[in-house]
Amino acid sequence: MTTAVVVGSGPNGLAAALTLAAAGVRVRVIEAADVLGGGTRSSELTLPGVVHDECSGMHPLAPGSAFAERFDLAGAGLSWRWAPVEFAHPLDSGRGAVAIRSVTGTAAGLGEGGRGWLHTFGPLVKRFGTISREFLQPVLHLPRHPLHLALFGAYAGLPATLLARRFRTPEAQALFTGVAAHAFRPLDTLASSAIGVALTTAAHAFGWPVAEGGSAAIRDAVLVRAAEHGVRFETGRRVTSLDELGGPDLVMLDTSPAAAAQIAGARMPTRVRRAYLRYRHGPGAFKVDFAVEGDVPWTHEGSRSAGTVHLGGSMEEMAAAEKDVAAGRMPERPFVLVGQQYLADRTRSAGDVHPLYAYAHVPAGYTGDATEAITARIEQFAPGFRDRIRATSVRSTTEMSLHNENYVAGDIVTGANDPWQLAFRPRAALDPYATGVPGVYLCSAATPPGAGAHGMCGYNAAQRALARL
Structure with a gap:
């Protein structure tokens, strides 16, 4: 039977573990902390x-992600x-x-800024189901809906302060710029609108929900599904080397790039190690x-x-x-x-x-x-x-x-959101999850699509690992 070890139990580590286990892989998760869940x-x-x-x-x-839908987290007790x-x-x-939630209702409350708001976000909301599926995976892929993605990219590539001027009034401009600030980067730089455009459109398409009972409910729902597939967990153990893992077929690292380089040690190709150590945090x-x-x-x-x-x-x-x-x-x-x-x-x-x-x-x-x-x-x-x-x-x-x-x-947010890392995190590669070590993958929020409790970094990484098998 194929075996896997997942190092780290944040939402992406748990997503990777569940995805592998559902495919018939025997999975063990090792967490340094005494409590599972990482950011959840x-x-x-x-x-x-x-x-x-x-x-x-x-x-x-999170609610509309491919990971949540595939594993029916709502059926496992998660309520938004x-x-x-x-x-x-x-x-x-x-x-x-x-x-x-209503984009037209929001625009109506923004006075003179409402027209620009509606013209910007109205078309994006109508297409957000397909747009979100495109940007919740690596940038280097063949898009199924290139025109929808291009519409999103036309706004996402702008400086946030430039796009905000389209909204005319100080109130509407501040409303958008506050969302763009989630990127943790200067708002007058290229592509500083990207996260603001994505999150604002998501607010009108899906809302900004919370998990009933606390964000730990997301973790708990994944653990319910993981138990159904026999995933095993070990807490309070820090992994410092691949040699400690007993030679599984797959290793998924829900860690920072620098920590992944340390764990892989001399097995990691020099070019990958250098890229991981150059990875910029915000x-x-x-x-x-x-x-x-x-x-x-x-x-x-x-x-x-x-x-x-x-x-x-x-x-x-x-x-x-x-x-x-x-x-x-x-x-x-x-x-x-x-x-x-x-x-x-x-x-x-x-x-x-x-x-x-x-x-x-x-x-x-x-x-x-x-x-x-x-x-x-x-x-x-x-x-x-x-x-x-x-x-x-x-x-x-x-x-x-x-x-x-x-x-x-x-x-x-596990990494600076400058234009290069937005497009090519954690390094420029056809497979951003591959570490250069056979069977070892990075699956943390340092990989596409980035931060959030959507689990898509771990889900995508596990899919790549399964494809390689």
């Missing part, structure tokens, strides 16, 4: 009964929940803008989880119903902050993402005390304390917020990388 873990970080997502919180691309508003962007004096995230009594008192009405709130001020202010972060400078007012998952899923709350998820974009390896900067940013748009805080849990960039070794220097 949830726990009571602040107060008893208040459930926080430890990393991934919102999942725009949506807030009334997908995302919001407050500005000063109670101004702001929101994106709801800025870091400094995370604060709050237990808050009552709702956040946003002055912008729409933010009170939003699952995700982007705090960055105007388009120009966000562009300046992201440029500082990329250059290694901590901005005075960083971009902050706030998750109000409890608005969609009240099972996470303890009575009237709710979990609030927040992180700031900070320089890679930032050693300072951004807790006050994050709190002040929320207070700026929600006066009185401080008075509602009942407990906090802080995770610095260093703690982030210790919690999950794939988050190098706090890089939660």
